Amino acid sequence: MRYRRRLRSRIVISFALFGLGLTALFAVATIYLRARLEDQLINNTLQRELKNFVDFKRDNPDPNAPWTMSVYDAQIVRAGRTATVPLAWQKFDSGVYDTEEIGREGKNRPYRLAVYKDADYWAYLRFDLSTQKLNERQLLTALCVAVLLFAIFSLVIGFWLSARVMSPVIDLARRVRAMSRSGKPELLKKHFADDEVGELASVLDDYSTRLTEIVQRDREFNADVSHELRTPLSVIASTTELLQGSPDLTDKLRERLKRIERAVRQSTELIDALLLLSRRERQAPTDGESTDVARVVEQVVDAQRPHLANKPVDVRIEIEQPLATAAPSSVVAVALSNLIGNAFKYTPSGEVIVTVGHGRVTVEDSGPGINAEDAEKLFERGVRGTTVGKGGGLGLAIVRRLCDLYGWTVSLAPRPQGGATATLEFGAQVYPS
Known part of the structure; x- marks a missing residue:
C-alpha cells in the first residue's frame, strides 16, 4: 500500500513539475523575445524618425513648419546652440539612452532619448515608455496567471493519469491481498491485459503455483511424520511400560527401560514442537x-x-x-x-x-x-x-x-x-x- 502511493505520488509530482517547468520556460522565453523585439523596434523607429525629422528640417528651414508625432517629442537646434535644449539632454552624444523625467501629472515617467549630432544640427527625439512599461507589467501578470493555471491543470491531469495508469496495479494488489486473506489461490493473469501488469500477474501466478505445491507437500510431510513416527513411538512406550511391570526384571534392566521411556517421551515432545514450528501455530x-x-x-x-x-x-x-x-x-x-x-x-x-x-x-x-x-x-x-x-x-x-x-x-x-x-x-x- 505504501509503495503504491509512493509510485503514484512520483507520477503526479513528475507531471506537475514537467508542466510547471514547461510553462515557466515558455513564460521566460516570451518575456525575453518580447523585450528584445520591442527594443529593436523602438530603437529602429527612433533612429528612423529622427533621421526623417532632420531631413524635414533641411527641406523646410521655416521654424514654423509643422511636425507632430504621437509618442515622440522632437527638438532640433543648430550645432552648438543648446539654449533651448534641456540641460539633462546636452551631455549625451549620438545614440539612444534611457532617462526619467517628471511628467505632467508630477510623477517620474520613463523615456527613451535618441540623440543625433552632426556638423550642422543637433537633434533630440524623446519616446514615452509609460505605455510600454504598463504593457510589460500586464504581460508579466498574465504570464504568472497562465503559469499557475497550467501548473494546476498539470496537477489535475497528473492525478487523473496516475489513477488511470495505476488502476491495474491497484486491482492486482487488491486481488493478491484478497487471495492472501482467503488462503485460496486464484489465477490472476486472466483478469489483466497483455502488458507489464499482465506479465507481473503471470509471474505471480507461477510463484503462487509453486508455493502452493510446496505448502501442500509440507502439509503432507508433516501429516506423514506425525502419523508414521507417533505410531512406533507409541508401540515402544506401551511395550516399555509392559516390560517394566515384569516381576523378574533386574535393576540394571529396569534402569535401561526407564531410559528408553524417557527417550520416547523426549522424541514425542520434540515431534510436537517441530510440528508447531512448521505450522507456525501457537498451541495452548x-x-x-x-x-x-x-x-x-x-x-x-x-x-x-x-x-x-x-x-x-x-x-x-x-x-x-x-x-x-x-x-x-x-x-x-x-x-x-x-x-x-x-x-x-x-x-x-x-x-x-x-x-x-x-x-x-x-x-x-x-x-x-x-x-x-x-x-x-x-x-x-x-x-x-x-x-x-x-x-x-x-x-x-x-x-x-x-x-x-x-x-x-x-x-x-x-x-x-x-x-x-x-x-x-x-x-x-x-x-x-
Whole structure:
C-alpha cells in the first residue's frame, strides 16, 4: 500500500513539475523575445524618425513648419546652440539612452532619448515608455496567471493519469491481498491485459503455483511424520511400560527401560514442537490449564541426567517462585531440554544450578563457558561456539524459533565465576501457578 502511493505520488509530482517547468520556460522565453523585439523596434523607429525629422528640417528651414508625432517629442537646434535644449539632454552624444523625467501629472515617467549630432544640427527625439512599461507589467501578470493555471491543470491531469495508469496495479494488489486473506489461490493473469501488469500477474501466478505445491507437500510431510513416527513411538512406550511391570526384571534392566521411556517421551515432545514450528501455530495446553514450569524442569533434569554419566557435577534445582505459562508442556520441555542438556554435556565437573521464578528459568553451569561475541550467534542454525566440540548446532536454533513463536526471550552469557548462564524468560505468557 505504501509503495503504491509512493509510485503514484512520483507520477503526479513528475507531471506537475514537467508542466510547471514547461510553462515557466515558455513564460521566460516570451518575456525575453518580447523585450528584445520591442527594443529593436523602438530603437529602429527612433533612429528612423529622427533621421526623417532632420531631413524635414533641411527641406523646410521655416521654424514654423509643422511636425507632430504621437509618442515622440522632437527638438532640433543648430550645432552648438543648446539654449533651448534641456540641460539633462546636452551631455549625451549620438545614440539612444534611457532617462526619467517628471511628467505632467508630477510623477517620474520613463523615456527613451535618441540623440543625433552632426556638423550642422543637433537633434533630440524623446519616446514615452509609460505605455510600454504598463504593457510589460500586464504581460508579466498574465504570464504568472497562465503559469499557475497550467501548473494546476498539470496537477489535475497528473492525478487523473496516475489513477488511470495505476488502476491495474491497484486491482492486482487488491486481488493478491484478497487471495492472501482467503488462503485460496486464484489465477490472476486472466483478469489483466497483455502488458507489464499482465506479465507481473503471470509471474505471480507461477510463484503462487509453486508455493502452493510446496505448502501442500509440507502439509503432507508433516501429516506423514506425525502419523508414521507417533505410531512406533507409541508401540515402544506401551511395550516399555509392559516390560517394566515384569516381576523378574533386574535393576540394571529396569534402569535401561526407564531410559528408553524417557527417550520416547523426549522424541514425542520434540515431534510436537517441530510440528508447531512448521505450522507456525501457537498451541495452548491440551487440558486447558497453564503448564507448571517447575514440574517440567524437574522432569527435564531427570531426563537429561544420562549426559552427566559419572562426572562429578552437582545439580541443584532452586524454586524461588511458582511459575506457569500458557504453552504445552512438550514445548516448554523441548526448550528447557536444550538449555539444561547443553549445561550437562559441557560441564566436566563442578555444578549446574537451575533456578525457577520471577518469570524466567536460569541455567548456570561451571563448564568451559562461552565467548561474549559468540553468545548471540549460537542461536543461529548450524553455528557452534569456539569452546565446544563438533555437532550440528541445531538445538539452540530450535529454542530461538520456539521463543519467537510464543513471544518468549532466550539468551546466553558468560558466567562471572566461570561457565555460562542461559536464561529463558516467559514474558507476558506467565500465569500464577
